[in-house]
Amino acid sequence: MFKKFSSKTQETIVGFAFLSPFMIGYTIFVIIPVLYTAFLSVMDFDNIGKMSNLKFVGLRNFIELFKDQAAMGSYFKSIEYSLVYVPCMLIFSLFMASLMNKNFKLKRLSRTLIFMPYVANVTAIAIVFNVILNPFDGPVNKILRAIGMKNPPQWLLDSTMALPVSALIAVWANMTFQTILFLAAMQDVPKEMYEAADLEGASAWTKLTKLTLPWISPTTFFLVVTTIIGSTQNFSNLYTLTKGGPGGATEVAMLSIYKNSFEFNKFSFASAQTIVLFGVLLVITIVQWRGQKKWVHY
Template sequence: MKSSEAKAGIGFILPFLAGFLIFNLFPLLYAFYISLVDYNTLKPSFNFIGFDNFTRIFHDPIALQAYWSSFLYTLIYVPALIVLSFFLAVLLNRKFFLRPVSRTMILIPYVANVIAIAMVWSMILDPYDGPVNAFLHLIGVQNPPMWLGGTKTALPTIALVNVWQSLSFQTIVFLAALQGVPKELYEASELDGAGRWKKVRNVTIPLVSPTTFFLVITSVIGSFQNYASVRALTNGGPGVASRVISLNIYEEAFTYNRYSYAAAQAILLFGVILVITIIQWRGQKKWVHY
């Protein structure tokens, strides 16, 4: 019996294990190997150079700026996404007219094409002919923001556009967690005289904290991997103002053919994400309630 169960278990996990080894573990190990040699398509060479590619990163101002831009992007994107999606889920969890339709329509930005979204937002946020700045001029704002065209506003603008696009998925996950909160706890808190905000702070937030932790982890990882929207909206510009590390890795590999240097940047990014995830995992004991 145990032998047959073991064989069945192995049979179930074998497809996943094969996919993990082929598409995840092997590329990771190969990328680490590539980062230790001097290889590009113009001069095929696998001469071992050790950690020279990693050392080079810390002397490359563009690469360091790209890491810093990714970090700033994460600081804007993740808190805004978590807070807005939570409160939107709280609103959608209440009974109101056309609630099913509203829950369906909120998924539209998430399933829309990234390039289409970028094109629409580029027109909306056009600093000269866009409707947003036209409205700001109408209400008396003399110097409206340049949005995607400003060195200080491009990265925050991209982060907010991505918050708008990703808001639906996070909201649906929060909504599922909210529906699992026992109504008896709300009734008990009302008997104790708790208002709406106290019920949210003392009942809702602690009980959905495992879901919040999951969404924070996945959002941080996803924010460091953001590439498509940056490429479509600004292509890292103006200058290098919105050049995040994922875009920089792509440019180093497929534009300048410096595959070893790009692999070193990718491995370092993996290390940064790993360290941040470990810190978050250890810090969850202070605020996550299971």
């Protein structure tokens, strides 16, 4: 029966057959939860109970959200976190990829070591850094005191430092993915271009800005988009490090959503928070897609 169709139709059927497992999983685990979250955001479902108790309230949850200083403050903390996380992630991973792209001894070992943070357990990373950055007995502050600093930083216990320090820890733990993609893109740059630049007497900075960065700009654009989105998906990192403290200084949007839903049972309110966060990321992504024509070279 399959042979009765034209070759183009057969290719289409085979294509859909290969895509169907992914599409089924994507529908079940992404599309349906997103639609259900949007549904809950306009309902009154703030207690665990029967679904028949749901009551339509329109935009009430969104209005309460914009009046809630703590909830709105969590969005601004997410922005602060992203302003540290995104640039540092891209710069450090680009730097590491540049080093990995050079020929030196123990090159393979270095590439292996860079995978270690990426495969490490989030909880284990949090425990290690809480020990290292302990303001009283931690090795970092002991070294600082030994070299003459009387009042070393409080690190994760300081309300002004906890958020950027947590972001830098997340950069260290997650930069492997970006580094590998940058490295793959750099290895795609024709060596003839660098040889010609060397003959012209171009400096390392000129080769980086005029050759490497334009050539890898599609990869850079992809990483900018995914890193910005990833910076808002920071729940596990901050929860294991600080649990939103000290004094709510690191309670970003994802932590606020978690607390409102699973600690206070304000499911509809938390759903409204999620929809607003999704909307902000959607707008940022659209702006990036429209602006890529000015600096991305395919």
